[in-house]
Amino acid sequence: MTTAASRRRAAARNKPLDDTSRRTGASRPAMWRVMEIHKIIRAGRFPNCTTLAAEIEVSSKTVQRDISFMRDQLGLPLEYHVTKHGYHYTQEVHEFPMLQLSRNDLVALFLARHALDPLRGTRLERMLSESFSKIAEACPGEVSIAWHELDEAFSVKASGVLAADVALFGDLLDSVRGCVEVSFDYRKLTADQPERRTVRPHHVGQIEHGWYLIAFDPARGAMRTFALQRISNLEMGRAKFEREAGFDARIHLGGGFGVWSYEGTEERKHEVHVRFEGYAARVVAERQWHPTQAIRKLQPDGSVIEFQADLSGLEEITRWVLSWGSRAKVLGPPELEERVRTELAGMCGACQ
Template sequence: MAEEIEVTPKTIQRDISFMRDQLGLPLEYHPIKHGYFYTQEVHEFPMLQLSRNDLAAQFPARHALEPLRGTRLERMPSESFSKIAETCPGEVSIARHELDEDFSVKAAGVLAADVTLFGDLLDAIRANREVSFDYPKLTGCKPETRTVRPHHVDQIEHGWYLLAFDLERGAMRTFALQRITHLTMLKSKFTREVGFNARDHLGGGFGVWSYTGDQRRKHEVLIRFEGYAARVVAERQLHPTQAIRKLKPDGSVIEFQADLSGLEEITRWILSWGSKAKVLGPAELKTRVQEELRAMLRTAE
């Protein structure tokens, strides 16, 4: 059984013990057949013992599905949520509108045109089927036809992105769903890239961009923030490697440090803080920020 459902024998043993001791199911060991059996008929498992707080915890996730309302991607988790609610003991009573007044999730930048892509890409990922689509680069206007092996769809910085192996470029690439058109699921199937992990793929950058080959270099970024910017930055986990050091006890001045594989997105992020941010290193990042500021001054004249 352990081999069939890909867990350890100890996990199976713990589950059997839980069913017998915690759920009170009539399980006994058969000394001749060397397995467990029911000593009497069991028509259904006991109901889940969910508290009001357990049920409430599901609501933020339900609200997060609002951008996908009306699609099969919204229906699947919603149906599961309803099943969980139905299994609650009779003494647990809660009205959805009560929690709707307490929880809300801001729309995550999903456009109406994206919802069909969600379903089609989900089908392709689960079936390990290659897809092709037209896609324009940020620096170009004319779309190019790309043939890829889709691995993962992720929400990053209020947008949705496809992580896929680009056959022509021979490497993993990141595609914004908003720029994908004419998606076609191909008949050809593929085997997922060994060791692929979405977090590792994006972890070196500071957002959506992933850096490969000569672009991927380690940059130890150090930025000083002051005032409201210091407090906001210190309150958030912006990168897995980040470290925050308070330069003033009240937190009004801090140093932000992170190890990044590229500097494109961190440059724009620094500029968004205006005079409240000062680059301490590396020198290349200082130069990038200075050049962009000069260019902004020229366009403002």
């Protein structure tokens, strides 16, 4: 039997939403709204609360709350443009800070990264690494993960993670997030003994399958990069510091070909040209090795290519070229040709 009350409830369910009920925002999840607002603002349309409310079908008050959340809680460079009567980003926003990850979350990422070693070179590794990278991008100011895909023809022997490595990683994250100076013993590759360093950590990142700390070294007046494996006797200091204005880990490393930074030499660019053939041509063409790279096919089937990139230094590109053996030939600059020739001569001499 249908009662009057049930008929009223059915009528209410089938009644079209009026303008007020449609704009309550009840059917629009908060993160969905924030992402929509982000996309509209990033497109350079200078929307205001009224136009945003109409486009995503919520109230103007809801939009205003979302704008405040994006600016105050997510730290996005969001401001209102008086002349254009709308919101805009005052600087480029590359990654959207979707998640606020805790220290434990980031340590878990560190462990998960190493747990993937046995899978490297498989489709599963590629799928998982992409997922973990998206999570890591939620906190670009603290940690970054940049996994490079490997062909299935290659494999990497799995290695364990020591408890000391995990503790060191966690302590460095605390110093980055809290802007606290740290001191540690650091042994450079060319040094016989470790040296005590006091630095201001800015970023912890996974680069070329290794973990590194990027920190400002007051004694040297510049940013320096430290391999976590060569850090020992870490001590958390008490002195707080302000992050260097405009610091960006990608820009800091952008002049080199890997983990090396060539800060202060940005004006001296080396236009590198390397010819690859066979399997090396295919692998090199498949990947993004450097932001400035360009690939030119010298054979229609891609079996021979020319790789070009603009670099501030040649140390790491020298090792990279040598790693491809006879499949790579340096076309320029002359300095890179000489470096490769010298290394090859030294290798041959060592075998005699």
